[in-house]
Amino acid sequence: MLKNVSARLGTLFAGSLVKQIMIGLVAGIMLAWLSRDAALAVGLLGELFVNALKAVAPLLVLVLVISSIANHQQGQKSNIRPIVMLYLLSTFFAAVVAVIFSYLTPQALTLTVGATEITPPSGITEVLRGLLMSMVANPITALMNANYIGILVWAIGLGLAFRHSQPSTRAFLTDASNAATWLVRCVIRCAPIGIFGLVASILASTGFGALWQYAHLLSLLIGCMALMALVVNPLLVFSKIRRNPYPLVFTCLRESGMTAFFTRSSAANIPVNMAIAKRLNLDEDTYSISIPLGATISMAGAPITLTVLTLAAVHTLGISVDLPTAILLSLVASLCACGASGVAGGSLLLIPVACNMFGIPNDLAMQVVAVGFIIGVLQDSAETALNSSTDILFTAAVCQAEADRIPSRI
Template sequence: MFSALTRLSLVTKIIIAIVLGAIVAFAFPQAANYVGLLGDLFIKALKSVAPILVFVLVLSSIANFKVVHGGNSNLKPILLMYFVGMLLASISAVTASILFPSTLYLSVDPNADLQPPGSIAEVLKNLLLSFITNPVTALSDANFIGILAWAVGLGAALRHASDTTKQVVSDISDAVNSIIRIVISFAPVGIFGLVVVTFATAGLDTLKNYSQLILVLVGTMFFVALVINPILVAIAIRKNPYPLVLKCLRESGITAFFTRSSAANIPVNLDLAKRLGVNESTASVSIPLGATINMAGAAVTITVLTLAAVHTLHIETSFLTMLVLSVVAVVTACGASGVAGGSLLLIPVACGLFGIKPEIAMQVVAIGMVISVLQDSTETALNSSTDVLFTAAVDQAKNK
């Protein structure tokens, strides 16, 4: 039996782990106290290797880049797809909120410890300041914008280094990749632990009061993943997009759903991009960058929860205001942290468009925390799978 299990694909093992985790959670809920450690260890391992992985891969890719590959020329269309995808996701969220308005119970006490940014300008300022962070601090804090900036700068400088130096950098990159493959091989075990904890602690009771809000959020994200994204991919590759879309959702989305961290899912996406034949010099930059700024799911969350608050408070809105909200949601989503719940702290920025007071906006954030079991998991699955999807789509289009 053990020999048969080892021959199964990673995705099959993960699906088996999910089923077994659900069974254990409902049959032995007390097991979550012990089995949960497996999930914590897996997420910790991914998060610990992700910063150094991104730094080394980007540095090596740029230092050893050859013009004939044309890999970096793909970045511009990938970034364009990121932006268009987020904007269409936000517009879809506006439409869903108008068709199915949700009501919130704004009697929840705001969490005084939360510190959301005060304005869009502050979000942009933080993003720009991230570029000039000390490299050691960037690595220790998993500041991927800062990591990318230093990796690109050092990589560009090392392009003029000797071939021996470049080979050393390449060998280090291969060594880090070997460690990543070992970590990813333990994904089924880690996800088993995460599933047990999720089902045992949350169940369904805490989700009943906000069932419609959850359906609007999750339904919109599914619409983006299965309709909006395939349309964009079809335009790029000019053929049936669903084989690629479903593969990315299956192999990247499932892992991201349970890790609830775009940053932690970077190694998974890089491994998938490699198996899809994506140019490594493209993937090693676009995927880490996507984990930082490509946040279609976050745009949906910010838009839906903001409009739910607007509906609850009976605030009049116009078509122009809705369009502005969509753009604001995209800009603020780019500033969302690549860790669990990162988008919720940006909701007060969007609420400020409608004159909603910070203390009320923080109550909306608190509600978001309550439903984050499904909201944040689905959001991360959409965010992370879209990174590798758009990267692969552009790469296939360029290679036709």
């Protein structure tokens, strides 16, 4: 009896994760439609899933980056530099796209201004200071607070230090990396159950009313992200591989973007991207570093959220914005996006930083954040799908471009 149950569970977990997630999504919608109380009760499953992702993702990034750098042999070409350049270019272009379409279709928010006085902006010194302080944060604190910039800095430093360690130590780091990856895969395999609980509880508690209230704003956000995924990113990929980029683009969106859409965590989607890279026969020395790195600094969706919501607040409050200021906003949004948390909703908490550029006080900025959380069910999912699929897309583009150049040299 136990063997039969174990065999059936093994078959279930070995099936297509995307299909299982879709089943969980449909089941959650049906439960919310049939019984509101039951849907709220199963919300615990969703909370457990999200908290498990939040708990394991920082540790995964730390261990993967340390192991990848420590085991990288000197003289091996990893092609990290062109991948990082693509990451940064995509992030900046995403902010520019958001600025352009925010000008073309200005948005208005419902904000309680009251007697709050708007003061002139004091510059971006605090932005840079916060970024630097995040870099030198205590590693334990960085892990506890999911400070991915601090985690990345410590991981790079420790990885470089461990390159001089004994082979047995580097072998242990490899085992630790494999163990952390296995643990995250186990959590992700529970995604269908977690999505079932999340969707059911969200629909039971809020319904679609809150989403329809901001449907225009949500459509602008998702439209900008779709433009990045289907136009801008393919152009960047074409500049590398010099052939039709869309087969690779659609593969990454289908296999990486779909799971990231539901898990809503770039960091937790690292094992999925690693598996895709292995199946595409990419250079392991490259993707073992670029994928964890991309989960931290490749945030093409985050500057769209930051820019669109900030300019919506600016338009609502009647603050005039010229083109140089909008370009500066793009730069700040790109900078903030690199420090965005790799877990669900991380970019929304950076909105006050961008709002500060226009002298918008923190209490109004937090109202904008609240609007972001209202539409966050779809916004954050689409943002994470763009972020995570971009990681594997650019890694594959650079690896394939390098592979195409090698025969020509021979």
